[in-house]
Amino acid sequence: MRRKQTNAFSAVFLNGNFSKEDWYIDSGASTHLTVNESWAINTRYGQKEEIIVANSNKLQVLCTGDVNIITKTDEFEYEVPIKGVLRVPELTSNLLSISQLLKNGNKREGIIHQKSNPYTPEQNGFCERRNRSIVEKARCLLFDAQLGKDFWTEATNTAVYLQNRIVASGLEGKTPYEIWTGSKPNLSHLRVFGSKVMVHIAKEKRQKWDKKSEQHILVGYPDGVKGYRVYNPRSKKITTSRDVIIIEPTDHSEVMLPLERSGQNTQITEENTIIEDKEDTDESDTTLFSDETYVPGCFFKKL
Numbered sequence: 001m002r003r004k005q006t007n008a009f010s011a012v013f014l015n016g017n018f019s020k021e022d023w024y025i026d027s028g029a030s031t032h033l034t035v036n037e038s039w040a041i042n043t044r045y046g047q048k049e050e051i052i053v054a055n056s057n058k059l060q061v062l063c064t065g066d067v068n069i070i071t072k073t074d075e076f077e078y079e080v081p082i083k084g085v086l087r088v089p090e091l092t093s094n095l096l097s098i099s100q101l102l103k104n105g106n107k108r109e110g111i112i113h114q115k116s117n118p119y120t121p122e123q124n125g126f127c128e129r130r131n132r133s134i135v136e137k138a139r140c141l142l143f144d145a146q147l148g149k150d151f152w153t154e155a156t157n158t159a160v161y162l163q164n165r166i167v168a169s170g171l172e173g174k175t176p177y178e179i180w181t182g183s184k185p186n187l188s189h190l191r192v193f194g195s196k197v198m199v200h201i202a203k204e205k206r207q208k209w210d211k212k213s214e215q216h217i218l219v220g221y222p223d224g225v226k227g228y229r230v231y232n233p234r235s236k237k238i239t240t241s242r243d244v245i246i247i248e249p250t251d252h253s254e255v256m257l258p259l260e261r262s263g264q265n266t267q268i269t270e271e272n273t274i275i276e277d278k279e280d281t282d283e284s285d286t287t288l289f290s291d292e293t294y295v296p297g298c299f300f301k302k303l
Contacts (some may be wrong), residue, residue, distance in 0.1 A: 018093040023069060028054065029097040032067075032085040036094065040065025040087055048086060062087040134159045145194020147217075154219040154229065154238070158193055161221050189226075191218055192248045197230050200243035218246060 018024065020035050033051075034040070043065040050058045065087065069080040082096070083104075098108075116123035137159035142151060164176045165185040171178075177185040198213040206212065216230035219238060227242035 020093060023094045023096050025098060025101075026095040027098045029095045030099060032082055032095065032097050032100055033088050033091055034067060034085050034094045035087070035089060035091045037062060037087050037089075039067045040085060041068070042066045043087075051086065051088065059088050059090045062089055134163060137163065141193045145192075145217075147194055147219075151219060151231075154231075155193065158220040162190075189221070189228075191228070191246045193220070194218060195249060196247040197228065198245040198247070199230055199232075199239075199241050202243075213245075216244075 031051075037043075040063065043063050045063045048061045048064060050060050052058055063086075065085055067082045067085045069082055071078045071080060084100070121128070134156060138152060138155035141155040141158060142149070145151075145155075147155070164180075165187060167173055167175055175185055195218045197216045197218045199216045200213055201211065214232070216232050218228055219231045220229040221227075222229055222240045225240055225242075227240045228244055228246070229238055229240055230244065231238050
């Protein structure tokens with residue numbers, strides 16, 4: 001694979017845990033930061049002793065250097081030189097400063113980086129109003145679903161997911177999703193946040209007389225995967241599944257599982273499990289996903 005040198009590269013938006021082997025673009029960082037000393041070339045010591053991060057903590061700077069970032073396409077590898085990168089051992093990830101990238105001639109297609117004057121928060125009015133709208137939507141989702149504050153991240157993600165699929169007056173009647181992707185969003189999969197969900201248990205994870213489904217709570221929509229984010233109140237884990245039956249509530253009493261009414265703090269963990277559609281070859285069992293389904297204690301039809 002041939003390698004070229006350039007100052008252009010693409011950014012990918014990801015969810016999940018941070019990795020010390022990847023770079024993350026940060027609009028709030030005033031300089032480039034890395035945790036990996038081995039990446040730096042032309043290393044210089046003693047130029048800067050410490051930095052102050054968002055939580056006001058001071059972190060020690062070990063050295064300053066340059067880093068060559070390698071990006072790949074189908075035909076070429078591109079070597080992107082990044083100068084003036086601070087090595088900070090206590091960081092949890094490597095950060096690329098947008099302001100520094102712009103100074104070096106870079107730009108992100110369709111995005112304009114605008115600055116406000118010091119001590120004039122009123123100039124951030126649009127962003128502040130948008131953030132407030134998202135917070136209000138998330139608060140309403142939690143209130144309507146009768147879920148605790150422990151689920152604020154899921155409610156916020158869902159609020160943003162919905163906001164991107166709502167027609168905006170400033171976009172000539174289009175949605176942000178349509179502007180970004182060029183296609184209209186599909187809304188047929190949207191369901192009530194906090195609904196009860198019967199999640200299919202794959203046959204590989206159960207025996208002959210084990211139950212074929214388990215009750216969860218709908219807490220959102222995953223990125224890049226067709227399915228739903230569901231919370232298991234027993235294991236306190238969030239997984240992604242497409243093999244579900246969602247029981248949308250007709251009143252508030254149907255939203256919450258009895259376990260969630262205790263009011264106790266809930267420790268939520270993420271489990272990267274995706275249950276795909278698989279053919280169930282055990283003909284002696286009845287499938288969970290027939291048009292009419294019986295679950296102990298209730299009988300309902302698939303929506």
